[in-house]
Amino acid sequence: xxxxxxGKAFVLxxxxxxxxxxxxxxxxxxxxxxxxxxxxxxYALSGVPPAQSGLPEGNIPFVREGSFxxxxxIIIAGQNFGCGxxxxxxxxxxxxxxxxxxxxxxxxxxxxxxxxxxxxxxxxETAMHLAQTVKTGDELKIDIKANTVENLTSKExxxxxxxxxxxxxxxxxxxxxxxxxxxxxAQS
Amino acid sequence: xxxxxxxxxLARAANRKFVTPGENVWLNVDVLLxxxxxxxxxxxIFNQEFGEGARVWDPEKVVVLPDHYIFTANEHAHRNIxxxxxxxxxxxxxxxxxxxxxxxxxxxxxxxxxxxxNLPGTVLFGTDSHTCTSGAFGMFGSGIxxxxxxxxxxxxxxxxxVPESMLFTFDGEMPEYLSAKDLILQILGDxxxxxxxxxxxxxxxxxIHALPMEERMTLTNMAIEGGGMNGIIAVDxxxxxxxxxxxxxxxxxxxxxxxxxxxxxxxYNTAELEPVVAKPHSPDNRATVQSMKGTKITKSYIGSxxxxxxxxxxxxxxxxxxxxxxxxxxxxxxxxxxxxxLETELYNGKSxxxxxxxxxxxxxxxxxxACLGGxxxxxxxxVDCDVVVSTTNRNFPGRMGxxxxxxxxxxxxxxxxxxxxxxxxDPRNYL
Numbered sequence: 001x002x003x004x005x006x007g008k009a010f011v012l013x014x015x016x017x018x019x020x021x022x023x024x025x026x027x028x029x030x031x032x033x034x035x036x037x038x039x040x041x042x043y044a045l046s047g048v049p050p051a052q053s054g055l056p057e058g059n060i061p062f063v064r065e066g067s068f069x070x071x072x073x074i075i076i077a078g079q080n081f082g083c084g085x086x087x088x089x090x091x092x093x094x095x096x097x098x099x100x101x102x103x104x105x106x107x108x109x110x111x112x113x114x115x116x117x118x119x120x121x122x123x124x125e126t127a128m129h130l131a132q133t134v135k136t137g138d139e140l141k142i143d144i145k146a147n148t149v150e151n152l153t154s155k156e157x158x159x160x161x162x163x164x165x166x167x168x169x170x171x172x173x174x175x176x177x178x179x180x181x182x183x184x185x186a187q188s
Numbered sequence: 189x190x191x192x193x194x195x196x197x198l199a200r201a202a203n204r205k206f207v208t209p210g211e212n213v214w215l216n217v218d219v220l221l222x223x224x225x226x227x228x229x230x231x232x233i234f235n236q237e238f239g240e241g242a243r244v245w246d247p248e249k250v251v252v253l254p255d256h257y258i259f260t261a262n263e264h265a266h267r268n269i270x271x272x273x274x275x276x277x278x279x280x281x282x283x284x285x286x287x288x289x290x291x292x293x294x295x296x297x298x299x300x301x302x303x304x305x306n307l308p309g310t311v312l313f314g315t316d317s318h319t320c321t322s323g324a325f326g327m328f329g330s331g332i333x334x335x336x337x338x339x340x341x342x343x344x345x346x347x348x349x350v351p352e353s354m355l356f357t358f359d360g361e362m363p364e365y366l367s368a369k370d371l372i373l374q375i376l377g378d379x380x381x382x383x384x385x386x387x388x389x390x391x392x393x394x395x396i397h398a399l400p401m402e403e404r405m406t407l408t409n410m411a412i413e414g415g416g417m418n419g420i421i422a423v424d425x426x427x428x429x430x431x432x433x434x435x436x437x438x439x440x441x442x443x444x445x446x447x448x449x450x451x452x453x454x455x456y457n458t459a460e461l462e463p464v465v466a467k468p469h470s471p472d473n474r475a476t477v478q479s480m481k482g483t484k485i486t487k488s489y490i491g492s493x494x495x496x497x498x499x500x501x502x503x504x505x506x507x508x509x510x511x512x513x514x515x516x517x518x519x520x521x522x523x524x525x526x527x528x529x530l531e532t533e534l535y536n537g538k539s540x541x542x543x544x545x546x547x548x549x550x551x552x553x554x555x556x557x558a559c560l561g562g563x564x565x566x567x568x569x570x571v572d573c574d575v576v577v578s579t580t581n582r583n584f585p586g587r588m589g590x591x592x593x594x595x596x597x598x599x600x601x602x603x604x605x606x607x608x609x610x611x612x613x614d615p616r617n618y619l
Contacts, residue, residue, distance in 0.1 A: 017582075017587075019561075019587050020584065020585060023561065023586055024561045025562060025563055025564065028264035030228075030267075031229040047585065047586045048585075080381055083381055083415060086314075086315055087226065087333075088226070088229065088315075088333035088335060106385065110332060117335045174335065175336065176339065184214075185343050
């Protein structure tokens with residue numbers, strides 16, 4: 001597991017549901033075929049209404065036309081990120097697009113579990129309203145040991161909540177890796 | 189220690205006497221449900237993690253009900269069905285309900301009840317957020333992702349954080365102008381779409397226990413719309429009669445202790461409630477139908493796991509009997525059984541099917557259809573500038589198809605009354 005995650009921020013509002021993260025019509029692609037997998041990156045966050053995409057200005061597409069990955073590594077969002085359906089395609093699509101971490105005020109349960117147990121992206125929570133502070137395109141640096149995120153653009157540092165109980169699963173890289181390490185499943 | 193019904197069911201599954209909200213426990217899973225959207229990637233992860241030749245933990249406990257993208261020309265959707273079929277064959281799964289055969293059932297949450305998989309006291313996980321529907325049967329049902337489902341497939345176990353519970357009590361009799369949909373939209377408007385995140389939503393009271401099972405399923409179905417881990421209703425005579433008519437499997441009944449601790453307790457008097465809608469673009473955006481009356485609609489949609497059960501169509505038929513719809517109206521039975529029941533169930537001497545046909549509705553084949561948009565050729569899929577009144581569960585941007593459509597969530601009564609006038613209409617005008 002990396003100890004630093006650094007990259008550009010993409011800022012969203014609250015209640016970003018899984019239909020906005022990956023619209024249902026795209027759920028038909030294979031999650032294992034390398035060529036089809038790229039399409040999940042292409043359509044990641046394509047369901048977000050344009051005015052709310054890339055705050056504070058909005059109207060910034062997460063993935064540029066013709067591209068399969070985003071220029072952004074860290075998602076900043078308000079409350080209840082990932083509400084809606086159970087589709088694991090949602091954190092997967094974000095990972096394929098190049099996202100490594102999300103910092104939100106809170107998460108919907110299934111999305112949060114999927115991030116952790118699938119080892120797709122790290123779901124950080126923070127008590128701060130970063131969606132109102134950070135601007136899309138700001139360069140951020142997350143220090144995983146210190147549970148902080150530094151905004152290199154604005155020179156501010158913000159506190160993140162510790163991952164707590166799920167840290168060991170995140171560190172292992174997902175529920176399977178964790179279960180093997182802890183001897184919770186028969187070795188295949 | 190006094191416990192809620194949810195704690196007791198989880199304690200049983202964890203081989204414990206007590207569990208405490210906030211602790212993580214490993215649960216023995218009774219049933220794993222999956223469908224055509226999440227089944228194939230789940231099986232991929234299973235094969236990859238457990239290796240070639242690995243067997244599922246218990247074939248009897250795996251239920252595969254394709255329902256999402258069934259009646260479409262989309263090749264990728266067909267491929268997903270092929271992948272389900274292949275895995276079911278390799279693993280010899282007895283509970284696979286194949287598309288294009290007389291085993292096809294339709295929307296998984298409704299079919300689980302019809303096929304007797306909903307058993308009081310048990311733990312059922314499914315790769316669909318509306319798996320919480322099963323909680324209407326005094327059991328724990330909750331949605332999970334593909335990785336968690338693959339873990340269960342191989343081990344029969346999953347970790348879960350024991351939830352705190354929120355109690356919602358409905359006193360009084362249900363007035364004929366309300367349905368369970370109005371009750372849950374009322375709650376969602378009060379608590380918001382994350383008001384129950386990581387918590388259990390427990391429903392009780394005189395009005396709840398007078399409801400038929402299918403109406404109770406509407407309540408528990410939309411627990412996830414409040415962020416709930418599960419929705420749950422204790423077993424009564426109505427539950428037992430339903431379960432016994434579907435299966436002879438044994439089950440255990442749990443109830444909340446009188447002194448169990450709750451995160452919150454909320455009481456409603458049904459006589460004070462009104463028909464409501466959830467306005468675009470969130471299930472918690474509640475308004476009374478009265479306050480929205482006259483809002484023009486372009487489409488009415490009656491279907492899905494939430495609003496496509498026989499009980500929902502009985503309510504819609506009460507309104508549509510002898511009437512004509514003035515906007516395109518889709519009737520989408522959740523399952524094949526519901527579709528058949530539309531032919532045999534009578535209202536004022538006429539079958540529900542003929543009531544809907546005579547009113548000018550179009551009746552679709554049973555599946556999830558446009559509830560979640562789906563491939564471009566999906567029946568009822570919303571297009572730009574559509575304003576839909578729908579008995580489904582979500583109205584997030586783009587949920588039913590176009591990002592530029594607006595969806596009002598409503599009861600079958602309100603969806604039917606609005607279909608007649610082409611405007612949001614209080615069902616009391618037609619009762």
